[in-house]
Amino acid sequence: MGGVALSRLSLFLPSFAADYSGVCSCLFDLDFLVVMNDAACCTRNYVDYDEPRWSREKVTTLCSQLRTLDVVMGDEAGTIAKIVDAARSTSPRGIAVLGSPVPAITGMDTSGMAKEVEVLTGIPSIGFATTGFATYEQGIDRACRGLLKKFCSSPANRPRACRPGEPCEGDGREQPASPAPRPRVNVLGITPLDFGTVGTEHDLTSWLQNEGFEVGACWCMGFSLEDVRQTPKADVNLVVSAGALKAATTAEALFGTPFVVGLPCAGKQAAYVAASLRQAATSGSSAYALVGSESEGAGGNAGTDGNVGAGPQRANESALIVGDWVCASSLRSALRLEGWPGKITVASLFGKRPVFAGAEDAAIACERQLVDLVRNGNFSSIIGDPLLGRIPGARASRHVRLAHPALSSNLFEAEMLRYLTTDVSKLL
């Protein structure tokens, strides 16, 4: 076996939630019949490990139970017949046909199957060419964009949110002096795979309402198919995880909805996100509500009070945050805005470097790279999933445990961070 193959070996971390689990998680609330084209094991990954809501709520999932000859002979008709039968007995509002490793190898056409199923059942159906080779955020991405394209149409003459007394863009109408308009905001990218089931979606919607926003659809927890259809009516989309980044740009291209990337964390980061949302809603321009991606510690970052134990001795400290790109970058932004003076590096095991990444931030392609980063980084603190404590060299750093279910399933549900109710300045 060559070195390339061994470099992908994971010795300390488990396998991550796969793309099909990301799709399933996104569709969970929408009364879909989710069809997993697999022998059964991928279905079990989804229902037993990756989706904590599965055991608490009833959701219709069909495992096609592929067998060797089904795959070798390309028996898609048999699977389609099973789907049609299941749809007739469960009457779902939508049907999703997913792939898994073996269908991916043989080129099973999930989109084509979904089109046939839609013709046969009359139920809106979407195929997702998931493979199990990719990680969950790519599934969230596929699902979000698939839903946008399937169920959303551009609203005619959507008026832009405007300030009192100013004419509104698009219709030339004069906004009454009072009450002040409430920009409508969709939340994009909240799933249990990043945020668990500790109530972060409720924290976010309450926070938006308290900030004076009207809450649109909360993708992908606590929303309905009707909310999905209303998505284009929003003035701005708030992206809270990397899985929704492309969906936000798609919505911007299709409906002209600007987006703000940034997870609000209690304190100044939340205020920064709120201000960015207001700005985007009125200007129509997208923005990244993230600070602190510069390679050196900000120290005296403008607008910070430096109340996180800031002092000369802490300026030499450094922290590594490992997690979803948006969550981890938002946490860094929060720490920076609260005045933490040391250097903060963000690393993610999931997805390519986004445009808002800092020069020293790292997209980790395999466990070996994470081991090297931890060993060579001399970080005083590591913020990340409890399982990261297994990484060689991690014990030399203080480990701030922040559960990431896509990595550790529901093992550490109690250690999920509620970003809007936790004083992040106390993390380090």
Place this chain on the structure above:
Amino acid sequence: MLRIAIYGKGGIGKSTTVSNLSAALAQRGLTIMQIGCDPKADSTLLLMHGQRIDSVLDTMRAHGDPALDDVVHKGHAGVLCVEAGGPTPGTGCAGRGIITAFEQLDELNAYGVYRPDVVLYDVLGDVVCGGFSLPLRGEHSDIVFVVTSGEMMAMYAASNIASAVERFKTRDYAQFGGLILNKRNVENEDEFVEQLARELNTEVVGTIPRSSDIHECEQRQCTVIEGAPDSTVAHAYETLVDAMLAKAAALGLGEVGSR
């Protein structure tokens, strides 16, 4: 953008036909991308004047995450040449190879960056498995043509491909555009292929005569459009291009020149 898939039995002359079509279209000022879907990775040899280009799969294996410039090469008349590539004969899975190469081209946003007016897929042989049917799918192709001669096995393969397109009609796959007769000068060849077209409820959109000019230009590693532009067979390719574009337009498919 118009996306055309060209299928046909192995050895029937697909790559020669597709390369000449690409050259003819490019000389009309259009931006053309030709994607070879054959593990041999030799579809674009005539456009590249005999120079082999690195295939998408070989580049992925060597570099992991290739850039678009690594896999797209400019050939004669600016045709954008791509070879999907595939495994060593007797190993691996050629069908999965095509899927992987297409995924990589999507990932690199090849069409968005180069914005071709016409994409031509040169697909190996018959629709033998899911991978080789990929270029037929609606997200990749608008229209499919099949190259055949009057030989029985070539017509049998053409019939299979037409059946596959018909079978997947409810899936919004590419529409069947018709047959391209690449003559081998077998007895009653025109009648045989016309008969096949009638049975498949389609038409023969063009005929390429058997010509020594093709062989001579291949020896010089160029298309007849480039090497023998005034030849009868070059005119036949030009006529074929007109017929294919007219067929696509009649079906209301991707307008050439629209981006």
